[in-house]
Amino acid sequence: MKSRSPLVNRITIVVCAVVLTSIVSMATTLAVSKSIEGNATAINLAGALRMGAFRLLAQAAGPGDNHNTAEPNISSFLDKYEASLFDRLITRAIPRTADHPLTNQYRAITSYWETTLRPGLENHPQGSPVSVEMHANTETYVDSVNQLVSMLERRTEARIGLLHLIQIISLAFSILIIVALFVDLRNRVLKPLRKLVSIAGAVGEQDFSQKANMTGSDELAQLGSAFDQMSSELALTYYELEERARSKTEELEKSHAALQLLHTASRNLFANHDLCSGAVPMLQELEELLGIGPIRLYLHDKEAAEPVEVVTTASTDRPFYCRDHHCNACLVSPEDYDELPIEDNDGRRLLLPIRTPGKLLGTLEVWYPAETGLSDTARRLLEILSDQLATAIFLERQITEEQQLTLAEERTVIARELHDSLAQSLSYLKMQVARLRRLNIEGDQKSAHESILEELSTGLNSAYRQLRELLATFRLKLDTPDLATAMRKTIEEFSTRLGKPVGLNYNLPPQALSPNEEIHTLQIIREGLANAVKHADATEVIVEILFESPQVKAKIRDNGKGLPVGEQPVNHYGLVIMQDRARTLGGQIVVKNRDSGGVEVILTFVPKSRHLIPTEAPST
Incomplete structure (x- = not known):
């Protein structure tokens, strides 16, 4: 009881x-x-x-x-x-x-x-x-x-x-x-x-500082203790709710500002074909709003074993993919970089896929402080950002592929026209020269006649060969945004023709060249390889495509017999075409004999779509 x-x-x-x-x-x-x-x-x-x-x-x-x-x-x-x-x-x-x-x-x-x-x-x-x-x-x-x-x-x-x-x-x-x-x-x-009663009135006015502080064991003392505990719990709950409301308000304000930023930046992403310059300012503002960073974007490339970094918001060294050597948006001092919430500074990493339906394009890497964590609102905003980036990257790749397809279609039309017109004309001329050879011409004009026929036959054969090379080049298709696949196929083709493996040293970053620049570079390399296979009698051919500041340098070296002393051979138009293509690229081409024997063809040019800067890129 x-x-x-x-x-x-x-x-x-x-x-x-x-x-x-x-x-x-x-x-x-x-x-x-x-x-x-x-x-x-x-x-x-x-x-x-x-x-x-x-x-x-x-x-x-x-x-x-x-x-x-x-x-x-x-x-x-x-x-x-x-x-x-x-x-x-x-x-x-x-x-x-x-x-x-x-x-x-x-x-x-x-x-x-x-x-x-x-x-x-x-x-x-x-x-x-x-x-x-x-x-x-x-x-x-x-x-x-x-x-x-x-x-x-x-x-x-x-x-x-x-x-x-x-x-x-x-x-x-x-x-x-x-x-x-x-x-x-x-x-x-x-x-x-x-x-x-006074405490109850104060609580009603949101004043939780008053306390009963009653001693004893009677009902009122217990009620006073209950009031004190209730007041403390109400104060804690009120402050928690107030802090939560303030935090939610700040989070909503940040979310609203971030959404406005994403809305504004989405237009820049789709309007600006340069992903780095279009995304870095927006990402840095987003980092400042959400208290996160750095953010890095990696794209998947079928020719690379690892994802390729294409965007970063903080780096101590200028990235190899940088498009403008006057831009310092992502560069920070080593001291400031050490303060960022990265792996060695109590940071946590969030990886978000950059994907379209049925295809993974890349990964968005977001670093954030471990002590504050990443709110649900910030995570949703980053997911929205990854979707926007996926759409922008997909559209950019689609545009590039459409440009390549358009160029390939144009080249196919040209090749068909050349085959239907010029190739047939050259074939007709070769047949006429063969008929002239069968004529039995006697007298003093026989030697002059045979000399003229020989020159005609040599010129026609050279022109026909050049036309076949040109048709083969026009029919070549690029199925990747860079030269990697096309170069490997070309190396396999000429290795078969040479009977020995052709070496390849390739370290050009992905998406470094426009489709037109890729086509001209590939045609120059094919012309140089064709010359080395047909005229050099070489046992070793090496192709190098290097990324050097601030230009792209392509080299074809062989150990053959070298160029003849004097002027270019008569009716040999390959070098002229190579020089024309180099001028189209805004660069120059040098063809010279090597001291150790053989010929070296060097193509150098600065891509028009970017200003490449000094850096060291890993070779593949």
Whole structure:
């Protein structure tokens, strides 16, 4: 069974104390009143005994008439007086205790009456004067009675005084209990209630600093502790909600600003064909808004074993893919770079796929501080960014592929036209030269005629060979954004024609050249390889396509017999075409003999779509 609470216990104690005081007061009052009941009658009767004693003395001294029987004699008066002495109203006022002074006094009076006064009065002759002894005995008796009356009066007054004292004590005790009750109520009920009401009002006004700080184990102290705990929890909850609301507001503001940034940047991504210059400013603003970074973008290339980095927002060295050597947007000092949340500086990495339906284009790498983490809103914004980047990259690749397809179609048309017109004309001319050879010309003009026919045949064969090379080049298709696949196929083709493997050293970054620049570069290399295979009698041919600052350099080296001393051979148009293509690229081509033997063809040009800068790129 659950025990009572302290406050109820205190109230119960107070009520019990008041009730007990009342009961004790009433009981003692009743007992005292009962004890003095009949004392007034006893005092009156005892006082009458004094007068009765003198009356008996007078009766004994007065004349008597023995013949008058109607007149009572002294014995009847003595019996009547003795009846009054032993009256129940007097004896009831006498204590039952044997050694009580009042009992002793009453016993002495009755004994004196029975042994001295009554016998003396009975033996006194009727009508004779009262003797001195008799008078003295009566006086002694009356004094004893007076003393008894006085003792009864004092005893009654003492009982009344005791009754007054009990009433005063009860009243004082009741007042003390009531005062203690009011003090206790004020200290333990009223003050705590006022404090709790004040705290409740303060909480209603969002002031959680007030505390009850109540001690004790009663209900109000427990309620005060509960209020303090509630106030602390409300303060914590309120501050958490306020902080959460502020954080959400800031996050929404950041999200709104980021969405505006993404909206603005999306147009730049689709309008600007340069992914780096179009994405880096937007990514850096996004980093500042979301408190993240650096951000890197990697694209997948089928010719590279690892994803190729194409965009970064922070780098200590200029990236190899940089398009403008006057741009320093992504360059930071080593000290600032060490402060960024990267792997060695308590950073965490988020990888987001750059994909279109059914195709993975690349990966977006986002670094962020581990201590703050990455919010859901920031993650959603980065996912939106990855989708935009995927769309922009897909469209850029589609445009590039369409340009390559358009160029390939144009080249196919040219090749078909050349085959249908010029190739047939050359074939016709070769047949006519063969007919002229079969003519039997005699005389002095025979040698001159044969010399002319030989020159015509050589020129036609050279032109026909050049046309076949040109047709083969026009029919060549590029199925990747760079030269890697086309170069490997070309190397395989000429290795077969040479009968020995042709070496290849290729380190050109992906998407470094436009489709038109790729085609011209490939045609120059094919022309150089064709010359090396047909004219050089070489046993070793090496092709190098290098990325050197700030240009692209292509080399074809062989260990053959080299170029003849003097001018270019007659009717050999390959070198002229190569030089024309080099000028189209905005570069130059150098064809020279090597000191160790053989020929070296060197093509150098700066791509028109970018300003390449000094860097070292890994070879593939």
